[in-house]
Amino acid sequence: MYKRLVLLVLAGVLSLGSLYANEGMWLPLLVKRLNEADMQKMGLQLTAEEIYSVNQSSLKDAIVSLGGFCTAEVISSQGLLLTNHHCAYGAIQTHSSVEQDYLSDGFWAKTKADELPNKGLYARFLVRMEDVSQQVLAAVKEGMSEEERAAAIAAVTKTLSEQAKGNSHYDVVVRDFFHGNEFYLFVYETFTDVRLVGAPPESIGKYGGDTDNWMWPRHTGDFALFRVYSAPDGKPAPYAAENVPLKPKHHLPVSLQGVQEGDFAMVFGYPGSTDRYLTSYGVKQALEQTNPTRVKIRDLRLKLLKEDMDKNKDVRIKYASKYASVANYWKYFIGQSKGLENLDVLSKKETLEQEFTTWVNASEDRKKQWAEALPLVQQSYEQSYEANLSYLYLAEAALGTEIIRFANTFRSLETALMSTETDQARIASLIASLQERTSSHFKDYNAPTDRKVMEHLLRLYYQDVPKKDHPEIFQQVEKKYKGNFVKWAADVFAKSMFASEAATLAFLQKPELKKLQADPAFAAASSIINKYNKEIYPRMQPIQAQREKGNRLFVQGLRQMQPDRKFYPNANSTMRLTYGTVGSYAPRDGVIYSYYTTMEGVMQKKDNSDPEFAVPPKLDELYARKDWGPYANSQGELPVAFITNNDITGGNSGSPVLDGKGHLIGVAFDGNWEAMSGDIAFEPQLQRCINVDIRYVLFIIDKFAGAGHLVEEMTLVYPDKDQQDAKLAPATLIKAGQ
Incomplete structure (x- = not known):
């Protein structure tokens, strides 16, 4: 333990001078022109085409807007979705009662027939996006009032949307960016049969409650599972017994490799709203x-x-x-x-x-x-x-x-x-x-x-x-x-x-x-x-x-005043990619926060007299036996959460945290207290994205809930194929180098 502390302090001291957050919520369409070279220098091993493409399967095909308020990601070939517990909270609560309290006890579907439908919840996939600024702004004439300008823009965006939709089942929307200086068209495919598959009890999914909300260090297993269903032909359809699990264009491989200080990380999701150009x-x-x-x-x-x-x-x-x-x-x-x-x-x-x-x-x-x-x-x-x-x-x-x-x-x-x-x-x-x-x-x-x-x-x-x-x-x-x-x-x-x-x-x-x-x-x-x-x-x-x-x-002039700066638009619930690194930080004088937390911290905070810090008996038992399965790190610890310096905001909840190969290493669920002004002014030395480690997610699903059949659906990435646990052998395996 002493050795670990020394290493953490040294890592923190060495990294604090260079490990600054990478500001920007970037449109995936523009990654090749604006970000690809920088990302590859930092550790990305993919091309821009593998991140966003309309011609072939790419990462963007595994990312969904969940209900318009959170993000989720596809993690199996059978449409299994991973998101945050707090994103699923309303659905869990809807299915709960005093007699069947899924909030307190958790929920795990043993078979697909046990999965619970959720009226009004949808999973929206981005099909493509297109820059239509030239067409839209051509309708704006000099001398127009703001009311006339808005009417002209509304008319042309309506025409563009109708043309893009045609006779398809797609949803189309045109959004403005940079306070009305640019416009982009988005084509979506929306699935409305989304079923609850699994969720840990509140004592795991909300561990720390309001006390720990927006705080680091964090020990919350903030995750839940849904599944997307389609009609037998693969098209969106309302809930029906004959619907089948969606066969996605892409699903994310799940990595057991873990994270280290300085590792590359990117977050893909649907951030809701920022106001970075606020005066x-x-x-x-x-x-x-x-x-x-x-x-x-x-x-x-x-x-x-x-x-x-x-x-x-x-x-x-x-x-x-x-x-x-x-x-x-x-x-x-x-x-x-x-x-x-x-x-x-x-x-x-x-x-x-x-x-x-x-x-x-x-x-x-x-x-x-x-x-x-x-x-x-x-x-x-x-x-x-x-x-x-x-x-x-x-x-x-x-x-x-x-x-x-x-x-x-x-x-x-x-x-x-x-x-x-x-x-x-x-x-x-x-x-x-x-x-x-x-x-x-x-x-x-x-x-x-x-x-x-x-x-x-x-x-x-x-x-x-x-x-x-x-x-x-x-x-x-x-x-x-x-x-x-x-x-x-x-x-x-x-x-x-x-x-x-x-x-x-x-x-x-x-x-x-x-x-x-x-x-x-x-x-x-x-x-x-x-x-x-x-x-x-x-x-x-x-x-x-x-x-x-x-x-x-103001924004138009600012972009002219700073011609060498790479500008990004405010978040507006459209798909964005952010990139950065795993890393510690110093919130105030004399304090350094490690980049990860473990099961030890869960038990150190344990207080069964306080609902926010109560630990379920089964988790107590697993801790006592140190029964981590294949999910421990190389020091024999069970990782719970880690932090990166990715740029996120509300709506990014549930977003996948990916390594340089596009493998899933965590799920974003919060920001940190010291940088709560981040929606208005990004603070590079303090901004942190808090993520539940994917190994903790798998541990809870497998060892705590006994729902290993869900893990078996996933494509698992091991550091060494020989390290696989016999229990997980049916899962698809990928060597880390692939």
């Missing part, structure tokens, strides 16, 4: 208003939910996924503000903007093109504070109240019922959709909990938002209930049909406009949404258009 004015608003407001509201909401979850197991299961979702970004916004302040991001942004202004003012031609860029952005932020506050309370407080959010989904039915020309087919379709939504909503709903949330969050809305931006319903609370939100909420829940599944379904059997509009929850939802749509949003529109124009000009 100092945007940073200032985030620090002064947006982040503190979101944290304040979510902090209260979490406390209210936890009170009831701790008292009742049924409520805990119903609200587990909701709580985790709220908590994740509650902590994120706290960390982002700390990161922005600690790393002095505001000052750095201001320095860049001063440089930009000096460069622009040095040329009359530049002044004509870009002089208004930053003033437009500055004015838009200065004018937006009141409206932004109202939006935040709408999104976080009003729509954080479930009865308000649920009632609001009936507004389309109200519109249909109000129409002078009754469209019975349209009404019937809406009713069917709302009946389905009602059943889904009440499965995971507890009215007493939501009533408490409504009392507190709507009172906060009332107190913090300027009176001129109050929805009309607040005047009723003042007059009828003397400003008492507890009494108001009690009355709403006593009288609203939206507090009861039976009452809601009864209404849908014979919907009446008058009854809908008289419902107190619907009236509250309508009042709040109408206030925003009719007064606040119209105030924001010209401000937002002004900001969009300023940002577009």
Whole structure:
């Protein structure tokens, strides 16, 4: 153990000066031109064509957008998908009950017949992407207003999408990049029959809970398994008994070789959103208003939910996924503000903007093109504070109240019922959709909990938002209930049909406009949404258009000012590749963090009195016997997680971490606390991507869950073929050198 510590310290000291994160979320289409040479110098042994190709099988064919909120990867020839436990959490929770608690106990399908369907979940594969900037921008004429520009772009992108789709079953979308300076077309194939195959218990998949969230060192087995099914002809099809496991164009070989300090690593996935070109004015608003407001509201909401979850197991299961979702970004916004302040991001942004202004003012031609860029952005932020506050309370407080959010989904039915020309087919379709939504909503709903949330969050809305931006319903609370939100909420829940599944379904059997509009929850939802749509949003529109124009000009000018820099676009849920290396880091003076963790750390944190750090008995037994199977490293340790300096963000959860040969070595699941400002300003010395080691994933599947049949599906890569475990012999084997 002492020898290991010495080696880790030495490795950390040697690497810290040179092991900086590689900034950039790169479009795979452009890897050959922008990144291939750099990547190969760092250890990539593949060509750009083997990473992204439309003519042959390539890595991109094994990467999927899972539900539009996470990434997953194909790891067998039978459509087996690997992603994060927290990405599968909603699906696991949906299938759970007090009697059959898959959240607490885990789930493992013994056969394909036992795999569980998940309505609404999809796996989307990228077929191809294409640069259509020239065609789109040809529609933009000088002197157009922002509204006219947007309309012209919308028209041409619609035409391009329709042409690319033709008569195919593909989905096509055109997205803008660099704040509207470039446009790319994406063609996708979407499979909607995605079944849950396996998931460890929360005590493994969420080990460390909220305490360890966004932290390193980490000891979380954050993974789960799904399977993609297709029609017998291989095409996408809705869930059906006759569907068959998908035969993918490519699946990732799974490496047991392990990772070492300095090893090349790349992450392939669908990062959700970054704002790397955000100006100092945007940073200032985030620090002064947006982040503190979101944290304040979510902090209260979490406390209210936890009170009831701790008292009742049924409520805990119903609200587990909701709580985790709220908590994740509650902590994120706290960390982002700390990161922005600690790393002095505001000052750095201001320095860049001063440089930009000096460069622009040095040329009359530049002044004509870009002089208004930053003033437009500055004015838009200065004018937006009141409206932004109202939006935040709408999104976080009003729509954080479930009865308000649920009632609001009936507004389309109200519109249909109000129409002078009754469209019975349209009404019937809406009713069917709302009946389905009602059943889904009440499965995971507890009215007493939501009533408490409504009392507190709507009172906060009332107190913090300027009176001129109050929805009309607040005047009723003042007059009828003397400003008492507890009494108001009690009355709403006593009288609203939206507090009861039976009452809601009864209404849908014979919907009446008058009854809908008289419902107190619907009236509250309508009042709040109408206030925003009719007064606040119209105030924001010209401000937002002004900001969009300023940002577009700023980024356009910045790229001209720095012609030798390789620019990458902000994340926008399209496929990206990032590359870097495995490595330790120094978060603060006198501290060096190792690049990997082991099972020893799980046991050091163990506290069975704390649900976040409880260790299941079976894992205890395996630890006591040091029964690691073939998954230990060369020191006899069982690796759990490791870190790389890849550039990731939300949406990358579940992304594969690949070595230089394109073999799977881990699954990305988090970023680190010290670099939480990374979505806005990348910090090269601190940014780290936290990954569960694939060997820990295999250990849990095989040794803990006894689901070795799933491992047998995979193509395993061993350092030495002679090291294979007899139990795993049926699996496809590849020597590491191949």
